[in-house]
Amino acid sequence: MDATFWAFIGLVIFLGILAYVKVPAMLGAALDKRSDQIRNELEQATKLREEAQQLLAEYQRKRKEAEVEAAGLLSAAEKEAAQLREEAKVKTEEFVSRRTAMAEQKIQQAEADAINEVRASAVxxxxxxxxxxxxxxxDNKVSGSLFKSSLEEFKKQLN
Incomplete structure (x- = not known):
């Protein structure tokens, strides 16, 4: 009997002891427990991934709503600014026309005053x-007759 035979016998005995102590069942139970743990972790990861996708979809929807609202606000602000520009333009034109009219009136009044002053100076x-x-x-005699004729002419005009 050689050493190989005794090594084989030792191996068979060792395997028998392992089977008697139920090491394969313990290894199977440990492997089953580990596979259950991995399965649970996979399920949790799948749930977390689904929740993350839902959150992502919700945030994308909110972002789109915010963009639409911002575009609406921007459009309304642009319309209001255009309306304010138009109102300011109209008010400015009215102000300029009033100031121009006032200046023209002052010029006409100054012309009339100047003409009256020139007439008064000429008179x-x-x-x-x-x-x-x-x-x-x-002389005195001629001035008396001129005065009387002027007085009579004045009386005629009054009647």
Whole structure:
């Protein structure tokens, strides 16, 4: 009997002891327990992944809603700004037209005042010239007759 035979016998005895102590059942139970644990972890990971996908879809929906709302707000703000620009333009044009009209009225009034002043100066000058001319050429007798004729003409105009 050689050593190989005794090694084989030792191996068979060792395997018998392992089977008697129920090591294969313990190994199977440990492997089953480990497979159950891995299965549970996979199920949890699947649930977490589904929840993450739902959250992602919800956040994408909220983001799209926020973008639509922001676009609406931007559009409304642009419309309001355009309306305000138009109102400001109209008010500015009205203000300019009122100021132009006032300036034109002031110019017309200044022209009328200047014309009246020139007329008054011309009348004063003509009266002084006539006074000087009449004073130098007319004596008391002629001035009395001129006064009477002017007075009669004035009375006729009053009637």
């Amino acid at each position: 004063d000058l003509a009266m002084k010239a006539a006074e000087n001319l009449i004073g130098s050429k007319v």
